[in-house]
Amino acid sequence: MLASVSAKGFIFIMRYETPDPLHPALLPGLIAAEDGLARLDERAARHAVAEGFRERGQFFDAAAALWVAGELVHVEDLVLHDSHMDARAPSHELTIAHAVLRARRRLDLAEPGWALSLSGLNALRGEQGAVPANGGRSEAPDHPPDREEAGEAAVDGEDNPLANEFAELDAAMARSQQLLDFHAGSLAEAASPLSAERMAPERTAEPTGQLGLLFDEDWDEAARLDAWRGVLAAADQLPACLGAAVLFDAWERIEPLRRQHWLGSLLVGAYLRCRGKVASHVLGFNTGLKTIRHERRRSKDRSARLNAFLEAMAVTADLGLKELDRLSLSRTQMEMRIKDRRSNSNLPGLIDLVLSRPIVSTAMIARHLGVTPRGALNLVRELGVREITGRGRYRGWGVI
Known part of the structure; x- marks a missing residue:
């Protein structure tokens, strides 16, 4: 089932037709994707440079995710930013790419099915009170948290040494606001009752939720996520690659998250890992998706879109195999030295x-x-x- 939410909050439900896995138009792409990912998973699980392949893939996929979104981020800038050694002030695109990198690392450390659960999705989208991926166990970070990580420690569920300081600042700001409101009300009441009545609605009308400039109140992310998760049952009845393509197509059509739309491509890798198709690592789906033309990815024909996504998986597998060969050859040459x-x-x-x-x-x-x-x-x-x-x-x- 697919759902779309109107500006007035009404939810319109339409049926998501499950594609036929034996359809002549989908069968060649499905076979190529299944075969390529199986070969990649087999080699990546036992290769001598498997650890380096996974680490490097995190950076390349994060940069490719921004490329698919229409932004350019250099991999070298992302590596330096991740090591807190920026050559210049980080741009907005670089900050988003680093968020993609952290999300990929979180998926890699979590259980295979965690990202597709409701608690996992809430944690990845920054929902308060979400259960962390490591089951609530606190882990010491391998490097001091930067300002961006310190501000998001409450939603990431990680150990944050600045939590007490931020809590004290919030409490001080709340006390100051209460004091200002009290004095403002006292002055208005002393001036005239009419002024006090005029100021009272202004204080109560102040929004207490998220800012409307940053968040669309009519965009119900929870309902859209529930609609997308409703496609999981239909995807599980299909072959792993076709099910992942269906989930990504549903993500593109429903658009559950406005500010984290890149999360859909990461969930493709998490789903393939959950199905056991690519169990060795989280597939870098964006590295293959960036090679597909925009007209095919955004085609009005669903079969054309699914074929494009299946081809992206096959291309990702081919690029991964070439990367393993390149790293293996480089390791051999350096070890000879x-x-x-x-x-x-x-x-x-x-x-x-x-x-x-x-x-x-x-x-x-x-x-x-x-x-x-x-x-x-x-x-x-x-x-x-x-x-x-x-x-x-x-x-x-x-x-x-």
Whole structure:
């Protein structure tokens, strides 16, 4: 069932027709997607560079999610922003890409079916009181929280060392507002009863909910999410890839979240992981979706859209297999360079770092390995990692 909410809050229900998995128009794309994802999952689960493949895929998919939305975010800026080493002030698009990256990491650490549950969706959309993905267990963060993470710790359910300070600031602001309201009411009452009566409605008419400039009050996200979750039962009766395509198509048509529309592509990977089709990692669906033309992704014909989404899964699988081959070859070449090195050398740690990030900087290497910036440059030169930025400052190296 699909639902659409009008501006006056009325919900119109229409039936979502389940596609035939044996339809001649869908069968070739379905077979290609099923076969490609099966091969990718088998190799990614047992490959020597599987950990680096998953970590790098998080960054590439987050940047691709913004590309699909019509925004450009450089992967190197996202890596530096994630390491709190920005070369410049982060843009609004970069902040959104970092939110996508954090959401992907949260899905990767959570149980396979958590993201599709009501509590999981509420947590991902920032609903207060949602159950955290780790079942309520607090985990110490591996790096100090930035301002953005500190402001969202209440909705993410993570341990926030600034929670007490924010609570004290909120309490002080509430006390100040009460004091100002009291004095305003006293002055108005002393001036004239008419003035007091005129000010009373203004204080009570102040909105207590979310700001209308940022949130559309007529856009019922809860009802739209319930309508989208109603498609899960029909998707479970289909093959995994076709069910994921149906869920993504329903997400695009219903549009449950106005400010987090990118979450739908992440839920595709979570659904495939829940079905056991791609159990080794959360599929980077956006990396394949960005190769599909906009006219096909937004076609009025549902069969054309489903074929486009199935092709995006097949392309994602093909790109993933090529990435595994590229990382495996690079690892072999770098290990040949350190074959006769001493046992306490920092070069093996540098290899793991280079394979786990699309780009590494001098400061990242120095902090990760515990060496000086000069020592980091020496390690990079000995390992022979290719420089990919070509800049005098904020130089970066990586595997291409």
